[in-house]
Amino acid sequence: MNPRNRLNFSGGPGALPESVLLQVQEAIIEVPEAGLSILGISHRSDWFAAVITELESNIRALLGLTKDYHVLLLQGGATQQFSMVPMTLLRGASSAAEYLHTGYWSGKALPEAQREGPVRVLWSGEDNGFTRLPDDDELAFSEDSSYLHYASNETVEGLQFHRVLGKDNVPRVCDMSSDFLSIPCAAERFSLIYAHAQKNIGPAGVTVVLVRDALLQHAPEDLPGFLDYRCHAKTHSNYNTPPVFSIYVVLLVTRWLMNEIGGVENMARINQDKATLLYGMLDSSDGFYRGRAREQDRSLMNVTFNLPTPELENRFLAKAQAAGFSGLAGHRAVGGIRASIYNALTLPAVEMLAGFMADFQRREI
Amino acid sequence: MNPRNRLNFSGGPGALPESVLLQVQEAIIEVPEAGLSILGISHRSDWFAAVITELESNIRALLGLTKDYHVLLLQGGATQQFSMVPMTLLRGASSAAEYLHTGYWSGKALPEAQREGPVRVLWSGEDNGFTRLPDDDELAFSEDSSYLHYASNETVEGLQFHRVLGKDNVPRVCDMSSDFLSIPCAAERFSLIYAHAQKNIGPAGVTVVLVRDALLQHAPEDLPGFLDYRCHAKTHSNYNTPPVFSIYVVLLVTRWLMNEIGGVENMARINQDKATLLYGMLDSSDGFYRGRAREQDRSLMNVTFNLPTPELENRFLAKAQAAGFSGLAGHRAVGGIRASIYNALTLPAVEMLAGFMADFQRREI
Numbered sequence: 001m002n003p004r005n006r007l008n009f010s011g012g013p014g015a016l017p018e019s020v021l022l023q024v025q026e027a028i029i030e031v032p033e034a035g036l037s038i039l040g041i042s043h044r045s046d047w048f049a050a051v052i053t054e055l056e057s058n059i060r061a062l063l064g065l066t067k068d069y070h071v072l073l074l075q076g077g078a079t080q081q082f083s084m085v086p087m088t089l090l091r092g093a094s095s096a097a098e099y100l101h102t103g104y105w106s107g108k109a110l111p112e113a114q115r116e117g118p119v120r121v122l123w124s125g126e127d128n129g130f131t132r133l134p135d136d137d138e139l140a141f142s143e144d145s146s147y148l149h150y151a152s153n154e155t156v157e158g159l160q161f162h163r164v165l166g167k168d169n170v171p172r173v174c175d176m177s178s179d180f181l182s183i184p185c186a187a188e189r190f191s192l193i194y195a196h197a198q199k200n201i202g203p204a205g206v207t208v209v210l211v212r213d214a215l216l217q218h219a220p221e222d223l224p225g226f227l228d229y230r231c232h233a234k235t236h237s238n239y240n241t242p243p244v245f246s247i248y249v250v251l252l253v254t255r256w257l258m259n260e261i262g263g264v265e266n267m268a269r270i271n272q273d274k275a276t277l278l279y280g281m282l283d284s285s286d287g288f289y290r291g292r293a294r295e296q297d298r299s300l301m302n303v304t305f306n307l308p309t310p311e312l313e314n315r316f317l318a319k320a321q322a323a324g325f326s327g328l329a330g331h332r333a334v335g336g337i338r339a340s341i342y343n344a345l346t347l348p349a350v351e352m353l354a355g356f357m358a359d360f361q362r363r364e365i
Numbered sequence: 366m367n368p369r370n371r372l373n374f375s376g377g378p379g380a381l382p383e384s385v386l387l388q389v390q391e392a393i394i395e396v397p398e399a400g401l402s403i404l405g406i407s408h409r410s411d412w413f414a415a416v417i418t419e420l421e422s423n424i425r426a427l428l429g430l431t432k433d434y435h436v437l438l439l440q441g442g443a444t445q446q447f448s449m450v451p452m453t454l455l456r457g458a459s460s461a462a463e464y465l466h467t468g469y470w471s472g473k474a475l476p477e478a479q480r481e482g483p484v485r486v487l488w489s490g491e492d493n494g495f496t497r498l499p500d501d502d503e504l505a506f507s508e509d510s511s512y513l514h515y516a517s518n519e520t521v522e523g524l525q526f527h528r529v530l531g532k533d534n535v536p537r538v539c540d541m542s543s544d545f546l547s548i549p550c551a552a553e554r555f556s557l558i559y560a561h562a563q564k565n566i567g568p569a570g571v572t573v574v575l576v577r578d579a580l581l582q583h584a585p586e587d588l589p590g591f592l593d594y595r596c597h598a599k600t601h602s603n604y605n606t607p608p609v610f611s612i613y614v615v616l617l618v619t620r621w622l623m624n625e626i627g628g629v630e631n632m633a634r635i636n637q638d639k640a641t642l643l644y645g646m647l648d649s650s651d652g653f654y655r656g657r658a659r660e661q662d663r664s665l666m667n668v669t670f671n672l673p674t675p676e677l678e679n680r681f682l683a684k685a686q687a688a689g690f691s692g693l694a695g696h697r698a699v700g701g702i703r704a705s706i707y708n709a710l711t712l713p714a715v716e717m718l719a720g721f722m723a724d725f726q727r728r729e730i
Contacts, residue, residue, distance in 0.1 A: 002395040008405045013609060015405045024404070025393040028386055030367040036691060039389070039568040039614070040373045040380045044697070075440040075570070076591055079605035083589040112589055198606060203404040205440070205570045205608035224448040224477055226441055240444035241563060243570035243608065244378060249404070326401060332409070 003324060006349050010327025011155055011302065012178070013198040015344040019260065020252045027248065038248055043241050051251055052236050058254035062264050063187040065210065072209040072229065073237040073247050078105070078177045081194040081207065082112040084227055085173055088219045089147050090117035098122045098145040100165070103130045103154030104333050105175065113149070120145070130157045132294035139165065147171040147191065153179040155199070156331040158293045158304030158338065164189050171215055179301050180208065181257060182343055183268040191215045199301070200343045202250035205243045257343070267343055274341045274350040275300040281354050288361045292336065306336040313337060316360055323356055368689060371714050375692025376520055376667065377543070378563040380709040384625065385617045392613065403613055408606050416616050417601050423619035427629050428552040430575065437574040437594065438602040438612050443470070443542045446559040446572065447477040449592055450538055453584045454512050455482035463487045463510045465530070468495045468519030469698050470540065478514070485510070495522045495699075497659035504530065512536040512556065518544040520564070521696040523658045523669030523703065529554050536580055544666050545573065546622060547708055548633040556580045564666070565708045567615035570608045622708070632708055639706045639715040640665040646719050653726045657701065671701040678702060681725055688721055 001018055008015040016024075027038040034047040041048060056071040065071070074080065090097050096118035101107050102125050113119045122141070123134040141148065148166040153159070155178040164186050166172050171191035179185075180195030187193060192211045198204040209229065216230050225231040231239045237247075261267050279298060282289040282305055292304040307313045313336060320328050330336035341350055366383055373380040381389075392403040399412040406413060421436040430436070439445065455462050461483035466472050467490050478484045487506065488499040506513065513531040518524070520543040529551050531537050536556035544550075545560030552558060557576045563569040574594065581595050590596040596604045602612075626632050644663060647654040647670055657669040672678045678701060685693050695701035706715055 002400070002402065004400050005394070005402045005405060008401055010405060010407050013405055013407060013606070016402065021393055021402055021404070025390055028390040028393060029370070035367070035369050036373055037367065037370050037381065037386055039386070040370060040375060040378055042375050042378060042692060043569065075442075075445075075608075077440075077605050079591050080440075083591065115587060115589065196606065203608075203610050204408065204606045205611060222480060224480065226444050226448065240442050241378070241561065241569045243440075243568075243611070245568050245610065246570060246608070327407060 004326060006346065007325045007352065008327050009325060009339045009341065009345065009353065011331060011338055011340045012342075013204045014200070014327075014340055014342045016202070016249070016253065017256050017260070017344045020249065020256055023252050024249055031248075038245055041244060043238060043244050048244060049236075051248055052238065055247065055251040055254060056236070058251070058258060059208065059210070062181060062254065062257060063185065063210075065187055068213050069187075069210050070213060070229070070233040072211065072232045073242060073250070074207045074209055074232060075205065075243060077196045077204070077207055078175055078194060079108070081175070081209065082109040083115075084229070085147075085149065085192065085194075086113040086116035087223060087227060088216070088229060089171070089173070090119075091220050093117050093146045095144050095146050096120040098141065098148045098170075100134070100150040101125065102133055102151060103159055104156035104331065105154060105177070106149075106151040109149060109151075109175065117146070130154065130159065131292060133159050133161060133297040141165075141167050141170065143167060143169065145170050147173050149173045149175075151175040151177075152185070153299050153301055155302050155340070156333055158299040158302040159297045160299035160301065162296070179299075181254075181264055181267070182271050182301060184264050197246060197250055199340075201253045203246050206246035206250060208250070270347060271300050271341070271343070274345065274347055275303065277347075277350055277354050278303045278339060278341065281357050285361055288365065289357065292334075301340060301342060303339040303341065304330060304334070304336060310335075312364065315364075319360060320356060325353060325356065369691060371711065372690045372717065373692050374690060374704045374706065374710065374718065376696060376703055376705045377707075378569045379565070379692075379705055379707045381567070381614070381618065382621050382625070382709045385614065385621055388617050389614055396613075403610055406609060408603060408609050413609060414601075416613055417603065420612065420616040420619060421601070423616070423623060424573065424575070427546060427619060427622060428550065428575075430552055433578050434552075434575050435578060435594070435598040437576065437597045438607060438615070439572045439574055439597060440570065440608060442561045442569070442572055443540055443559060444473070446540070446574065447474040448480075449594070450512075450514065450557065450559075451478040451481035452588060452592060453581065453594060454536070454538070455484075456585050458482050458511045460509050460511050461485040463506065463513045463535075465499070465515040466490065467498055467516060468524055469521035469696065470519060470542070471514075471516040474514060474516075474540065482511070495519070495524065496657060498524050498526060498662040506530075506532050506535065508532060508534065510535050512538050514538045514540070516540040516542075517550070518664050518666055520667050520705070521698055523664045523667040524662045525664035525666065527661070544664075546619075546629055546632070547636050547666060549629050562611060562615055564705075566618045568611050571611035571615060573615070635712060636665050636706070636708070639710065639712055640668065642712075642715055642719050643668045643704060643706065646722050650722075650726055653730065654722065657699075666705060666707060668704040668706065669695060669699070669701060675700075677729060680729075684725060685721060690718060690721065
């Protein structure tokens, strides 16, 4: 096995579990149950129908989803969802949708929604440089919005909501791209959840959407089929040729999560331990490592921080690279350092990073 | 190597070259130049920028494309193009677009275009059960259409145009999903060509679009970014996270086409030999194997035929399966037998199928 994969702290596409990579490697030549390369199997085969069935069922089991949710596997990433959500829920609506602008990615969703109908930005972190999330007393949710949209985790800034927002009588729509299946998410309190795969659950090219059937009842009738959730729901995500390979990898990741990790609660405990270790490192560094996010809003997935000078940051990144770590440079929008510790990053890998950080600090001071 | 991959005659996703599969298998653990699993490499890395640059350049070289074309790598398959084309070229237009309805797939493009603007169906093969393509004297192209749209190859019916249609002053838009890079296509005579990968050039999940820059000058300004060709052109197909894995596989296939096959002309000769062999088999079978398509419209990619009875067809499929062949069942819309002989199917594999067919006929008569 290639040791660099274990130390891949990239913000995404991110690392996948080693046992999954080994199964994928085998499947490139032959999927055991199908006798063919995964890249040459028809999406209309019985084998692929079984893949979809099992994957839907695994996601339902992992989140305790009830029958009234569709589990969809789409293309186009979160970006396509930025548009599909308001096309479905806001086009022609009279009451505004409420959006939170808490960072780079929730900001990207705004103009796409504004194209489709009235949008009220309930809170923006722009003034504070997106270093914190809103407190409850800053959020005056209205009773009659079309829906509420927010991102549960901001990958770029390293901010994460540790509570469910909004009012129960307004549909909650949440971009969970970067923390889906990393912690329990109270899925039943949301009307629509979307998550692209390339953080915690698979390779780029497939997006999971969980949507309550009732939410789709008043969707416009004239949407192109591939932008209409109902078309994908009716066909069990086989409306047009789906990304067979990416979907299969997501299936393998859900099996790993169920059988090797033991479910989302166990995963959350491991993720908490990893984050505690790294944030502890920042907090005990006497200001050498400076966490970007306000303490109570810190992300369990993306640990963002700065060093005293840009020169030190560059030296840190170069030495980390030489030591076998990768993907630690902060997002180009904010710079600094970002350690993304998605599900596949193991506690021993995070311990190695913490060790490296301690060592680096010792030598530089 | 798994011998069944060599005998995979599936209509798509289809077989890929063995040498490509071996490189992909290695890349799942480690891409040699990047030191990481292909599934965990950032789409913002220098390595991936180089992948895009080389792939664009390979496609340009293989087709002799001039600089005024963009080479784009999108998601959503041909289905998304059925919508993106008329959103870009027909929304708000006063003159109709001309569409040919020559089979299952060109038929799917029609309602999506009609959603966006006026469409004139210039010719439909519906009355003859899509067993032939139009002759020149059946096609009265007008001088002032917004554009002409047709499919160069109908995968389901096994029909292929062996000439370029339309008038030079009307933009030609062509769905080449099932014969792209299998024969020279006179690309410079088209304003827009699209092709999903899963027939000749890669796995499902990525679509190649070649589009003349001039065609995009009057596109609507209010399209969502992911549906706007200009956004993808400006960012070299990195507008939002692209399907890194699928794009990398397409790169490997273009390298194979250039270095192992020796270019599209050589590929076309091999494809012609394969098709000649199978059609010769049909024509010399004394009516046992009955070609579906009119002789002059026969596809080099999808050889479709029937046997004297449905019972014989089922026996044929079962015995073929037992002999190691797969994917030979006709599309669910038309039934019968379909041997798809895309680029990665070798002449020896087609010879084995011809041998099996001769043998089957001998035993059954």
